[in-house]
Amino acid sequence: MTIRLIRRRSRAILLAGGLFLVTALGAGAALQxxxxxxxxxxxxVTLHRKVADAQRLLLLxxxxxxxxxxxxxxxxxxxxxxxxxxxxxxxxQGRELAARLAGPLAxxxxxxVGEMLEHVLRVRDQAHAMIESGALDATRQAVVQGxxxxxxxQLREVLGSxxxxxxxxxxxxxxxxxxxxxxxxxxxGASSLLMLAMLLGAVGQLARRRAAAERARAAMDARxxxxxxxxxxxxxxxxxxxxxxxxxxxxxxxxELLPDLSGAFYIFNNSRDRLDMxxxxxxxxxxxxxxxxxxxDECWALKRGRPHGxxxxxxxxxxxxxxxETCLLCVPMQARGEVYGVLSFFHPERRTMSTTEIELAQAxxxxxxxxxxxxxxxEQLRSQALRDELTGLHNRRFLDETLPxxxxxxxxxxxxxxxxxxxxxxxxxxxxRYGHAAGDAVLREVGRLLQARLRRMDLAxxxxxxxxxxxxxxxxxxxxLVRARELCDQxxxxxxxxxxxxxxxxxxxxxxxxxxHGEQVGKVIEAADAALYAAKxxxxxxxxxxxxxxxxxxxxG
Numbered sequence: 001m002t003i004r005l006i007r008r009r010s011r012a013i014l015l016a017g018g019l020f021l022v023t024a025l026g027a028g029a030a031l032q033x034x035x036x037x038x039x040x041x042x043x044x045v046t047l048h049r050k051v052a053d054a055q056r057l058l059l060l061x062x063x064x065x066x067x068x069x070x071x072x073x074x075x076x077x078x079x080x081x082x083x084x085x086x087x088x089x090x091x092x093q094g095r096e097l098a099a100r101l102a103g104p105l106a107x108x109x110x111x112x113v114g115e116m117l118e119h120v121l122r123v124r125d126q127a128h129a130m131i132e133s134g135a136l137d138a139t140r141q142a143v144v145q146g147x148x149x150x151x152x153x154q155l156r157e158v159l160g161s162x163x164x165x166x167x168x169x170x171x172x173x174x175x176x177x178x179x180x181x182x183x184x185x186x187x188x189g190a191s192s193l194l195m196l197a198m199l200l201g202a203v204g205q206l207a208r209r210r211a212a213a214e215r216a217r218a219a220m221d222a223r224x225x226x227x228x229x230x231x232x233x234x235x236x237x238x239x240x241x242x243x244x245x246x247x248x249x250x251x252x253x254x255x256e257l258l259p260d261l262s263g264a265f266y267i268f269n270n271s272r273d274r275l276d277m278x279x280x281x282x283x284x285x286x287x288x289x290x291x292x293x294x295x296x297d298e299c300w301a302l303k304r305g306r307p308h309g310x311x312x313x314x315x316x317x318x319x320x321x322x323x324x325e326t327c328l329l330c331v332p333m334q335a336r337g338e339v340y341g342v343l344s345f346f347h348p349e350r351r352t353m354s355t356t357e358i359e360l361a362q363a364x365x366x367x368x369x370x371x372x373x374x375x376x377x378x379e380q381l382r383s384q385a386l387r388d389e390l391t392g393l394h395n396r397r398f399l400d401e402t403l404p405x406x407x408x409x410x411x412x413x414x415x416x417x418x419x420x421x422x423x424x425x426x427x428x429x430x431x432x433r434y435g436h437a438a439g440d441a442v443l444r445e446v447g448r449l450l451q452a453r454l455r456r457m458d459l460a461x462x463x464x465x466x467x468x469x470x471x472x473x474x475x476x477x478x479x480x481l482v483r484a485r486e487l488c489d490q491x492x493x494x495x496x497x498x499x500x501x502x503x504x505x506x507x508x509x510x511x512x513x514x515x516x517h518g519e520q521v522g523k524v525i526e527a528a529d530a531a532l533y534a535a536k537x538x539x540x541x542x543x544x545x546x547x548x549x550x551x552x553x554x555x556x557g
Contacts, residue, residue: 047169054162056097061155063090064087064090067085068127072131087128098112105162108162110158113155233250233364247278250281251265253364254282261353261357262280262284264290264346268296268340272296276292276293282346294319298318300316301332307358327345329361330345331344340372341368341372390443393461393468394459396463402471410474415474416476417475417513418472418480418511418514419511419512419524420470420472420487420509421468421509421510421525421531423507424507425540433503438502445494457473458471458472477511477545480511491506492504508536508540510529510535517546
C-alpha cells in the first residue's frame with residue numbers, strides 16, 4: 001500500500017506539475033501573444049502618426065506657396081498679412097514637424113527635410129522682401145534661380161518615399177501579426193491535449209482575441225480604403241476646374257465611402273442669396289420633392305455653422321426638407337472662413353448615422369469646401385488678371401484675346417461688328433482741378449454706366465488712360481451711332497452722381513463698323529479712333545461716325 005500510495009502520489013504530483021506547467025505555458029503564451037499584439041498595434045499607430053506629420057508638412061508648404069503667389073498677383077495688404085501668417089506657420093510648425101521626422105527619415109536611409117525646409121524658407125523670405133519692393137519679375141526669377149521650386153519638389157519626393165517605406169513596414173507588421181496568431185493557435189492547441197478545461201478556456205480566450213484582431217484588422221483595412229478614397233478625391237478635386245467636375249468627383253467618392261446612403265449637393269449662387277442643387281447620388285431615401293433651390297436660412301446646418309441631425313425631440317427639421325423624414329445629416333461646407341454650400345445625407349429607414357459615417361461625411365465636406373475655395377480663388381485671380389481694377393471693365397489683354405473670336409463669329413454669321421472709341425473730355429483738367437480721387441471716381445462711374453447700359457453681348461474695355469473701347473456684335477454703324485449718342489447723354493447726366501460729388505464730365509465717341517470701315521479689324525479700330533478725334537475737333541461731347549470706304553466691303557457670305 002505504501003508503495004502504491006507513493007506511486008499514486010508521484011503520478012498526482014507529476015500530473016499536477018504537468019498541469020501546472022501546461023497552465024503556466026498556456027498562460028505565458030497567452031500573455032506573450034497579447035504583448036506581441038499590443039506592441040505591433042502601438043507600432044502601427046506610431047507609423048500612422050509619422051505619415052500624418054509628413055502630410056501636415058506638405059500642406060503647410062503648399063499653403064505658404066499659394067498665399068504668397070496670391071499676394072504677388074493682387075498686391076493687397078490683406079493678402080500680404082495672410083502670406084506672413086502662412087510663413088510664420090511654416091517656420092514654427094514646419095520646423096517642429098521636420099525635427100520630429102528627422103529620426104524616422106534617417107532610420108530609413110532618407111535625407112533629412114530640415115535643410116530643404118530652411119532653403120524653402122530662405123527663398124520665401126527673399127521673395128517676400130522683393131515683392132514688398134515691387135520687383136515682381138525679379139521675384140519670379142529669384143524663386144527659380146534660388147532653387148525654391150526644386151527644394152519643394154525634393155521635399156515632396158523624400159516624403160513620398162517615406163510614406164511608401166512606411167506602407168511597406170505596415171504590410172510587414174500585418175504579416176507578423178498573422179504569424180504570431182498562428183503560433184499562438186498551435187501552442188494553445190498542444191496544451192489543450194493535456195487539459196480539456198484549459199483548452200476550453202484558452203480556446204474561448206483565443207477566439208475572442210482573434211475576433212477582436214479580425215475586427216481591428218478589418219477596421220484598419222476599411223480605414224485604409226477610406227483614406228485612399230479620400231486621398232484620390234483630394235487629387236481629383238485639385239484638378240477640377242468647374243463645379244461640374246467637383247460634382248462628379250464627390251458623387252463617385254460618396255457612393256464609394258457611404259454606399260448605404262444617398263445624398264444631395266447644394267452650393268451658393270453668385271449673389272449668395274440662394275443655394276442651387278449641383279447634384280445627387282444614390283436613390284434610396286431621396287425625397288421625391290427635394291427642392292432644386294432654397295434660401296440659406298432654410299437650413300439649420302448653415303445657420304449654426306456645424307452639422308445638423310434629423311428632426312427629433314432635440315433637433316428641428318430643416319425647412320428645405322419639407323416633411324421628409326429620411327434626412328440623416330446636413331453638413332455645411334466651409335473653408336477659409338467662407339461657407340460654400342451644404343451636403344445632405346439620406347436613408348429610407350435609418351434615423352441615425354454611425355460615428356464613422358459622420359466622420360466620413362465631414363471629411364467629404366472638408367474636401368469639397370477646400371476644392372470650392374481653390375476654384376473661387378482661381379476665378380478671382382483670373383478675373384483680376386483680365387479686368388481693370390478701377391473701372392471694373394475688361395482690360396487690354398482681355399480685348400486682345402477676345403477680339404479674334406468676335407470677328408470670327410461675325411464672319412460666320414455674315415453680321416456686322418461695331419466699334420466705339422470713347423474718350424473723356426478734358427479729363428486732365430478734372431484731375432488738376434478736383435484731384436485724382438475725383439478723376440478715379442469719374443472713371444469708376446463711367447465703367448458702371450457702360451456695364452449697366454450696354455447689351456449683355458457687348459464688350460467694354462479700358463483701352464488706356466481715360467480712353468475706352470466698346471465692341472458691339474450684330475450691330476452696324478448706324479445702330480451703333482444711335483447708341484453712342486445715347487451714351488453721350490447718359491455720361492453728361494452723371495454730374496453729381498449719387499453722392500453729388502462728381503464733377504461735370506462729357507465724352508467724345510468715334511463710331512466705326514466691320515466690314516464697312518475696313519476688312520481688318522485693326523483698320524476698323526483706327527477708323528473709330530479717327531472719328532473720335534474728329535468729334536474732339538468738332539467741339540467734343542458728341543459721337544461721330546467714321547468715314548465710309550470709297551468702295552465698301554460687302555458682308556461675308
